Amino acid sequence: MEKNKLQNIENWLDERFDLTPIKKLITHKKVPIHNHSVWYYMGGISLFLFIVQVLSGLLLLMYYIPGEDNAYESVQFIVTKVDFGWLVRNIHSWSANMMVFFVFLHMFSVFFTKAFKKPRELTWVSGFLLLLLALGFGFSGYLLPWNELAFFATKVGTDIVGVVPFIGDAIKVVLRGGDDVTGATLSRFFGIHVAILPALFSVFLVIHLIFVQKQGMSEPEHFEKLDESKKKYIPFFPNFVLQDALLWIIVLIILLSLTLFFPWELGLKADALASAPIGIKPEWYFMFMFETLKLLPANILFIEGEVFGILAFGLAGVIWLFIPFINFSKKKELNNKIIRWIGIFAILYIVIFTIKGYLI
Amino acid sequence: MGTNRRKFLNSLLGIGGIGALSAIIYPIMSYLVPPKIAEVKVNSLKVGPVSDFANINSKIVKFGRTPVILLKDNQGNFKALSATCTHLDCIVQFDNEQQQILCACHGGRYDLTGKNVSGPPPKPLKEFNVNIIDNEIRITSQEA
Numbered sequence: 007m008e009k010n011k012l013q014n015i016e017n018w019l020d021e022r023f024d025l026t027p028i029k030k031l032i033t034h035k036k037v038p039i040h041n042h043s044v045w046y047y048m049g050g051i052s053l054f055l056f057i058v059q060v061l062s063g064l065l066l067l068m069y070y071i072p073g074e075d076n077a078y079e080s081v082q083f084i085v086t087k088v089d090f091g092w093l094v095r096n097i098h099s100w101s102a103n104m105m106v107f108f109v110f111l112h113m114f115s116v117f118f119t120k121a122f123k124k125p126r127e128l129t130w131v132s133g134f135l136l137l138l139l140a141l142g143f144g145f146s147g148y149l150l151p152w153n154e155l156a157f158f159a160t161k162v163g164t165d166i167v168g169v170v171p172f173i174g175d176a177i178k179v180v181l182r183g184g185d186d187v188t189g190a191t192l193s194r195f196f197g198i199h200v201a202i203l204p205a206l207f208s209v210f211l212v213i214h215l216i217f218v219q220k221q222g223m224s225e226p227e228h229f230e231k232l233d234e235s236k237k238k239y240i241p242f243f244p245n246f247v248l249q250d251a252l253l254w255i256i257v258l259i260i261l262l263s264l265t266l267f268f269p270w271e272l273g274l275k276a277d278a279l280a281s282a283p284i285g286i287k288p289e290w291y292f293m294f295m296f297e298t299l300k301l302l303p304a305n306i307l308f309i310e311g312e313v314f315g316i317l318a319f320g321l322a323g324v325i326w327l328f329i330p331f332i333n334f335s336k337k338k339e340l341n342n343k344i345i346r347w348i349g350i351f352a353i354l355y356i357v358i359f360t361i362k363g364y365l366i
Numbered sequence: 367m368g369t370n371r372r373k374f375l376n377s378l379l380g381i382g383g384i385g386a387l388s389a390i391i392y393p394i395m396s397y398l399v400p401p402k403i404a405e406v407k408v409n410s411l412k413v414g415p416v417s418d419f420a421n422i423n424s425k426i427v428k429f430g431r432t433p434v435i436l437l438k439d440n441q442g443n444f445k446a447l448s449a450t451c452t453h454l455d456c457i458v459q460f461d462n463e464q465q466q467i468l469c470a471c472h473g474g475r476y477d478l479t480g481k482n483v484s485g486p487p488p489k490p491l492k493e494f495n496v497n498i499i500d501n502e503i504r505i506t507s508q509e510a
Contacts, residue, residue, distance in 0.1 A: 158456055162471055165455040180398045279426045279433055281459030282470040300472040304488040311486050312453060
């Protein structure tokens with residue numbers, strides 16, 4: 007009886023919207039099983055955390071008031087007066103950090119398994135753009151509680167944009183809504199955080215997911231070379247989907263544990279006339295850049311140290327974005343080796359400088 | 367002839383398209399640049415009586431739109447410098463122990479004349495004049 011009803015609904019939909027491609031995808035898609043299969047789940051976890059972000063963000067919007075005089079107070083109201091407000095804010099903050107972490111993990115796993123190779127170059131490009139947008143979410147959202155740390159992080163962050171030659175100053179003024187970080191900056195960052203970035207992110211996310219579904223799971227080289235009879239697969243539906251769902255539940259438990267045991271502090275309200283507090287630090291995912299800028303001397307060759315640093319990071323980002331299109335050597339073996347070493351260098355650099363930022 | 371006419375129409379369409387696009391983009395870009403708000407030019411600022419500094423060594427005050435740090439060194443001399451770090455725009459503070467000015471954001475340091483002495487700041491802090499008239503501290507711009 008129930009099955010008949012479902013069948014009827016399916017037929018009704020099928021007559022109006024051809025469901026064949028979706029059915030085909032569900033029945034035919036398969037996931038390779040090998041030593042590195044665990045990395046296939048990282049993208050799914052990132053997607054799950056993004057969904058948590060959207061839902062908790064929508065709830066925060068019900069009470070949050072942008073503006074120099076209201077932002078801090080409204081967040082204070084959310085965490086102290088609104089029922090479960092503390093929970094929603096902590097979930098939003100923690101899931102944001104976890105999302106960035108898993109997106110990084112997803113990106114490096116794709117990099118080291120060389121899953122960006124033809125025909126997946128554009129999946130890599132759209133994925134990297136999603137990472138940049140996620141960092142944009144982190145940066146713009148950080149200011150919204152209008153506290154001391156956020157104020158200085160935004161001052162430094164927008165000033166960094168300002169050092170980009172020729173266009174930097176104009177972008178800085180547009181981002182800040184003036185020469186300084188003020189209530190105007192807060193209004194702009196609010197708009198960027200809740201409207202512009204979600205719109206852009208959704209577009210690139212859809213493109214990214216369409217690519218992933220069209221191309222299927224990437225098979226690493228050692229798996230590709232195996233004899234067909236030795237290759238093992240599991241069906242995408244229901245096996246992989248159920249495993250994915252189980253992982254999502256585990257991630258949700260970790261998220262809730264972090265939320266309960268390590269609540270996010272609100273700190274002091276931003277004051278334009280207060281000195282930057284001792285020990286001020288950016289979000290962990292910007293720490294390696296922060297530490298680099300700290301170490302660079304005032305002048306390198308004929309340019310200022312920070313300009314040199316920003317240009318170097320910009321160049322590294324461009325190389326990273328276009329890595330699937332770059333051939334470092336005609337010899338495949340050597341090319342693979344160079345790519346592997348670039349990845350190892352990038353991870354070591356990020357990890358060492360991040361640890362240094364917290365410990366030294 | 368037909369091809370020429372097609373080419374001509376295509377170019378016309380292209381130019382029209384670029385024109386239409388510019389007509390959309392230009393107002394948006396202009397809208398995003400905040401209008402300059404006329405500000406009152408400040409040349410002098412009364413900070414308060416010297417006795418305010420009996421127990422403190424530094425205070426940050428707003429000189430027009432510029433944060434200025436007013437310092438009292440070990441000898442009791444006053445000094446006023448721009449409080450905005452020349453590295454990346456953070457607000458500096460007085461390190462009484464080292465008798466230096468410190469920016470906590472990236473660890474930049476300046477001496478009490480405002481000269482950048484260590485860390486990433488590329489330039490010295492701008493100096494302001496300090497005058498004490500009738501026991502009251504006044505800061506004036508050096509350009510005034």
